[in-house]
Amino acid sequence: xxxxxxxxxxxxxxxxxxxxxxxxxxxxxxxxxxxxxxxxxxxxxxxxxxxxxxxxxxxxxxxxxxxxxxxxxxxxxxxxxxxxxxxxxxxxxxxxxxxxxxxxxxxxxxxxxxxxxxxxxxxxxxxxxxxxxxxxxxxxxxxxxxxxxxxxxxxxxxxxx
Numbered sequence: 001x002x003x004x005x006x007x008x009x010x011x012x013x014x015x016x017x018x019x020x021x022x023x024x025x026x027x028x029x030x031x032x033x034x035x036x037x038x039x040x041x042x043x044x045x046x047x048x049x050x051x052x053x054x055x056x057x058x059x060x061x062x063x064x065x066x067x068x069x070x071x072x073x074x075x076x077x078x079x080x081x082x083x084x085x086x087x088x089x090x091x092x093x094x095x096x097x098x099x100x101x102x103x104x105x106x107x108x109x110x111x112x113x114x115x116x117x118x119x120x121x122x123x124x125x126x127x128x129x130x131x132x133x134x135x136x137x138x139x140x141x142x143x144x145x146x147x148x149x150x151x152x153x154x155x156x157x158x159x160x161x
């Protein structure tokens with residue numbers, strides 16, 4: 001009888017361990033899939049810029065921002081749950097998507113400046129300042145503000161009379 005109990009307990013433990021490992025693997029796959037999705041959008045973003053398809057590049061970056069927004073919704077629904085690593089991973093994914101999108105907008109502003117499309121470049125940099133208002137995004141706002149000042153050297157901003 002003791003052998004059966006021990007064997008049943010061992011099988012129960014093995015099944016539980018397998019279930020935990022499977023769930024952990026699924027969780028890892030979700031984060032890996034998100035990272036791959038962001039990477040695909042970034043590659044497409046730069047490919048579009050290389051071929052002068054600015055509108056398509058903007059759509060790719062908006063897709064990254066959409067993913068970021070979805071992650072924000074997921075996190076806000078989970079905030080009241082007891083601490084899990086899942087929330088930390090979601091925050092990491094969110095931060096990665098936000099930072100990537102901000103960097104892409106800065107790159108687009110630079111691209112437009114190189115193409116002498118100063119008004120569009122200025123608007124792109126202003127978008128970074130207006131959109132990325134979090135404390136962790138300060139660096140991007142500062143870069144955008146400096147870029148606008150640099151654009152003012154190349155071409156003064158339109159006067160508002």
